[in-house]
Amino acid sequence: MAITKEQIQWIAHLSRLELKPDELALAATQLTSILDYINQLQQINTDNIEPLAHALDVSNVFREDDLKESLAVDEALANAPNRQGNFYGVPAILE
Amino acid sequence: MSTTTSNLTEKTACELIQIQANNEASAETITRAFLDLIKAREPKVKSFLKINEETALATAKSIDLKRAKGEKLGLLAGVPIAVKDNICIKGTATTCGSKILENFIPPYDAHVTEKLQQADAVIIGKTNLDEFAMGSSTENSAYQTTRNPWNLDCIPGGSSGGSAAAVAACEAPISLGSDTGGSIRQPASLCGIVGLKPTYGRVSRYGLVAYASSLDQIGTFSHDVADTALLLKVIAGKDERDSTCTSNDVPDYTKSLDVPVKPFTIGVAKEYFAGGLDPEVEKSVREALDVLKSKGATIKEISLPHSAYAIATYYLVATAEASSNLARYDGVHYGHRSKDHKNLIDMYCKSRGEGFGSEVKRRILLGNYSLSSGYIDAYYLKALKVRRLIRDDFDKAFAGCDVVAGPTSPTCAFKVGEKSSDPLAMYLSDIYTISCNLAGIPGISIPCGFNSKNLPIGLQLLGAPFSEEKLLRIARMYEKETNWHLKRAKVC
Numbered sequence: 372m373a374i375t376k377e378q379i380q381w382i383a384h385l386s387r388l389e390l391k392p393d394e395l396a397l398a399a400t401q402l403t404s405i406l407d408y409i410n411q412l413q414q415i416n417t418d419n420i421e422p423l424a425h426a427l428d429v430s431n432v433f434r435e436d437d438l439k440e441s442l443a444v445d446e447a448l449a450n451a452p453n454r455q456g457n458f459y460g461v462p463a464i465l466e
Numbered sequence: 467m468s469t470t471t472s473n474l475t476e477k478t479a480c481e482l483i484q485i486q487a488n489n490e491a492s493a494e495t496i497t498r499a500f501l502d503l504i505k506a507r508e509p510k511v512k513s514f515l516k517i518n519e520e521t522a523l524a525t526a527k528s529i530d531l532k533r534a535k536g537e538k539l540g541l542l543a544g545v546p547i548a549v550k551d552n553i554c555i556k557g558t559a560t561t562c563g564s565k566i567l568e569n570f571i572p573p574y575d576a577h578v579t580e581k582l583q584q585a586d587a588v589i590i591g592k593t594n595l596d597e598f599a600m601g602s603s604t605e606n607s608a609y610q611t612t613r614n615p616w617n618l619d620c621i622p623g624g625s626s627g628g629s630a631a632a633v634a635a636c637e638a639p640i641s642l643g644s645d646t647g648g649s650i651r652q653p654a655s656l657c658g659i660v661g662l663k664p665t666y667g668r669v670s671r672y673g674l675v676a677y678a679s680s681l682d683q684i685g686t687f688s689h690d691v692a693d694t695a696l697l698l699k700v701i702a703g704k705d706e707r708d709s710t711c712t713s714n715d716v717p718d719y720t721k722s723l724d725v726p727v728k729p730f731t732i733g734v735a736k737e738y739f740a741g742g743l744d745p746e747v748e749k750s751v752r753e754a755l756d757v758l759k760s761k762g763a764t765i766k767e768i769s770l771p772h773s774a775y776a777i778a779t780y781y782l783v784a785t786a787e788a789s790s791n792l793a794r795y796d797g798v799h800y801g802h803r804s805k806d807h808k809n810l811i812d813m814y815c816k817s818r819g820e821g822f823g824s825e826v827k828r829r830i831l832l833g834n835y836s837l838s839s840g841y842i843d844a845y846y847l848k849a850l851k852v853r854r855l856i857r858d859d860f861d862k863a864f865a866g867c868d869v870v871a872g873p874t875s876p877t878c879a880f881k882v883g884e885k886s887s888d889p890l891a892m893y894l895s896d897i898y899t900i901s902c903n904l905a906g907i908p909g910i911s912i913p914c915g916f917n918s919k920n921l922p923i924g925l926q927l928l929g930a931p932f933s934e935e936k937l938l939r940i941a942r943m944y945e946k947e948t949n950w951h952l953k954r955a956k957v958c
Contacts, residue, residue, distance in 0.1 A: 379831065386789065386834045387796070387811070388827060389819030397824075398831055401889055405832060408890055409778045412848050415855070422850030425680050425710075426666050426857055426906025427931060432709040446573040450800030459798050462810045 372410075374403045474499040475636040476954050479545045479693045482639060486533070486544050493533075493544030497526035497588050500546045504591070504637045507957050510618055512610045513632035515551050516559060517591040522546065525588045532586070540586030541700050547582060548632040548641035551592040552599055553684065554673040555579050562675050563597040563607035566795050566802045566821030576673020577705045578642060578684055585700045590638055593628030597823045598792065599649055599677045601625050602895045605886045606825045613882070614657060615955035616921055620879035623653030626687070630657040633687045635957050640697055641687040646678050647780050648874075648899025650685045651911040655874035655924025658913045658953060660941070662686045662694050665931045666906035667712040669698075670705030676791040678784035679710075681903040690951045691912065691942045695719035698934060717935045727939050731867040732758060733768040738872030738898055750915030750923040751873045757947050758871070758940070766867055770859040775852050776901035777893055782836050782849035783904065789833030795821065828889060857905040864930040869940055873898055874911040874924035898926060908934050912941050913950035922950075 376399045383390050383398075390398065444457055453460035471490045474482070485491050501519055508514060529544045549555065552562045554572035556579075561567045575583070582589060596606035604612040604627035612627045614620040615635035622631040626643030630653035633641050643650045645663035654661025663685040674684055686697040699720055704713040734755065739748060759765055797803035797817030804816035822830070836845035863870055876897055885892045902909040907928055914925035925944070929937040945951050 374835075378835075382831050382835050382838065384815075385838065386830050387793075387814040387818055388822070388830060389815040390827070391819075394824070394827070398828060401828060402832060402835065405781065405828075405890060405893075406835075409782060409845070412775055412778050412782075412852055413844070415772070415775060415852055417848060417851035417855070420851040420854055422847055423854035423857060424850055426853075426904065427710075427712075429667070429710055432706075434706060442573055449573060450570055452797060452801070452803035461798055462807060462813050464810055 372406065374399050374406065475503045477639060478689050479542065479639045479696060482545050483543065493526040493529040493588065494523065496544055497522050497546055497590070500590060500638060507635050507637060510613060510957060511615055511631050511635045511637070512612045513593050513628045513635060513637055514548070514591040515561060515563070515594050515609055515628070518558065518589060522588050522590045529586050529588070540584055541696060542582065542585040542587035544586065544588060545640065546588045546590040546638050548591050548593050548629055548638035549579070549589055550595055550626050550629045550641070550643045552595060552644060552675040553578060553642060554675070555589065555592070558592065560592070560675070561609070562599070563595045563609060564821065564823065564826070565608045566818070568802065570800055572673070574673065577670035577707065578701045579673060581701050593626070593632055593641060595628055596625035597826050598675070598788070599625040599644055599646055600788070600825050600829055602648070602652060602892050603886065604628060605882065606823060608823055611882055614879045615957045616658060617879065617919070618957070619881055620921065621656070621882055623656035623875070623879065625649040627653045629687050630654055630659060630661065633657070633659050633689065634955050636954060639689065640693050642684060642701070643687055644674055644682055644684050645903065646681045646784060647903050648896040650687065651874050651899045651909055651924070651926060652896060654687055654911040655926070656879040656922065658922025658950070658955070660688050660691055660694050660910065660912050660951065662698060662910045663902065663908060664698060664702065664934055665908045667710050668908070668932065668934065669701050670708040670711040672705055672707040678787040679791060680787060681784055683903070691938055691945050692720070692723060694910070695723050695938050714932055719935055719938055722935055723938055723942050725939060726761065726943050727868065727936055728762050729764065730762065730869070730940065731764045731766050733766055733863050733867035733870040735768050735770045735773065735863070735870055735872060737770050737773045742876050742894070742897070743873060744877045746917040747873050747875070747877065747923050751925055754914040754925045754944060755871060758944055761943050761947065768863050768867065768870070770863060770901070772852060772855045772859050773901050776856055776904060777897060779849045779852045779856065779904060780900045781832065781893060782845050783853060785829040785833030786837050786846050787833070789830045789837065792826070792830055825889070853904050856901050860905045860907055868929070868936060870928040872926055874926035875899070878917050878919070878921035878923060902928055907931055908937055910937055910941050912945060913953070914948070915950060
């Protein structure tokens with residue numbers, strides 16, 4: 372099943388990823404061949420098999436809800452591309 | 467200079483510790499020897515993205531001072547170590563081999579970084595990798611392609627290719643990497659050194675930049691198994707900042723290492739010797755099995771019937787997790803922000819479009835495709851069901867054998883550029899390593915020979931969850947019978 376450029380465009384939009392026209396065309400070809408390969412999974416009967424999201428048995432881990440020191444504001448904001456006071460600056464969301 | 471201290475850079479970590487204990491060389495002398503060799507070899511090998519010359523020398527001097535004062539020293543005192551550049555060191559750039567993190571300076575240390583510091587190790591630099599650990603050759607790094615020290619025209623493997631090449635080129639005696647689908651074992655095999663991926667949950671992932679969280683695990687590179695045991699002892703153990711990191715006791719891997727396992731059974735999966743395996747690799751691996759047989763191993767043919775589906779399963783599970791993990795690179799909190807944007811959504815799209823390389827984009831697209839409405843049952847959930855079948859195969863195998871043995875990689879190191887335009891061909895180079903991550907079990911690659919072009923070959927041993935102690939002892943039994951781990955690359 373071939374993946375179309377339109378499908379890639381839609382997934383790229385959902386992924387918040389801008390692709391150049393040549394990247395878009397290449398992604399369509401490459402994803403088509405990768406999915407062709409992946410489709411071999413459909414040969415396996417997985418009726419009544421529970422999905423396995425984690426290899427080892429892990430259950431929720433709780434800890435006491437104690438107050439602890441966390442990252443200082445200046446350290447947390449040190450890598451911000453646009454710092455405004457104690458906030459991250461972003462383009463206007465509401466016009 | 468005495469014979470024990472000549473060629474300091476060819477020594478193992480255990481030897482360097484002994485040399486310091488005997489007062490034959492100081493931590494500073496050792497560190498300088500490695501820094502000098504790095505300067506000479508880096509133009510050819512390109513293992514490192516950053517060399518911490520100043521801080522490494524300062525640490526080494528402080529360790530010498532501690533020793534002079536008779537203070538208690540850590541397990542890795544004065545031993546230089548290289549760290550893969552997806553593991554955070556506070557105040558040192560951590561790029562993940564990506565343009566999107568070009569200027570990122572972590573405000574905290576990874577758990578393993580703290581452990582190395584507590585052990586008085588000398589962190590000598592950060593090593594190259596495929597961008598976000600996605601790749602098998604380091605060709606996906608946004609900065610440079612690392613070369614194989616045994617043949618500079620070849621790739622070192624990946625994604626931890628820089629950490630593997632650094633040890634193989636004697637630029638560091640030991641290093642840390644991460645393994646999501648083979649990213650430690652495959653480069654260890656291709657570079658002729660030892661590489662261990664511990665059981666999922668054995669080592670904290672706190673401070674390891676996430677790629678696929680249910681598969682990622684930090685592990686080790688070294689010249690021999692004794693160093694692997696020592697380094698694992700330092701980094702393993704509970705950390706409450708990673709809730710998947712278990713509180714299971716950490717055995718003293720170094721103490722039992724030289725006690726042979728007797729009797730023991732090696733499972734040989736017929737699927738690991740099927741089509742696509744290079745005949746020279748097969749020959750060396752079969753000879754390695756004979757060596758283990760001579761040490762008392764019973765060889766038992768087993769089947770891992772779903773291993774043929776491991777790559778397909780992996781590329782759904784890993785990319786689905788990656789598409790979610792990499793959503794954090796949005797140009798807001800840290801990392802690259804596009805200068806040219808019309809609004810918030812456009813800023814996200816352009817920042818990510820400019821910052822990520824092609825393999826990362828491909829995996830985000832594949833992951834989001836397999837998770838999207840209408841496809842999730844056929845792809846992502848199907849893969850999780852097959853993942854259970856793959857794990858069940860191993861459970862059955864380990865009921866009847868102590869380790870599963872086979873080749874680590876179907877071929878020796880390939881040429882730079884040979885597979886870089888065909889993602890699927892590149893994915894297939896992880897065919898023997900990938901199911902280990904899906905099952906969460908430990909795996910080690912140890913050197914077991916060279917092909918006719920003098921390129922290294924690796925033997926992979928896989929064990930049941932948390933069986934590292936036994937895995938290392940069996941690997942050690944093999945190592946003691948052979949000289950492959952004593953060979954050093956000439957780098958020319």
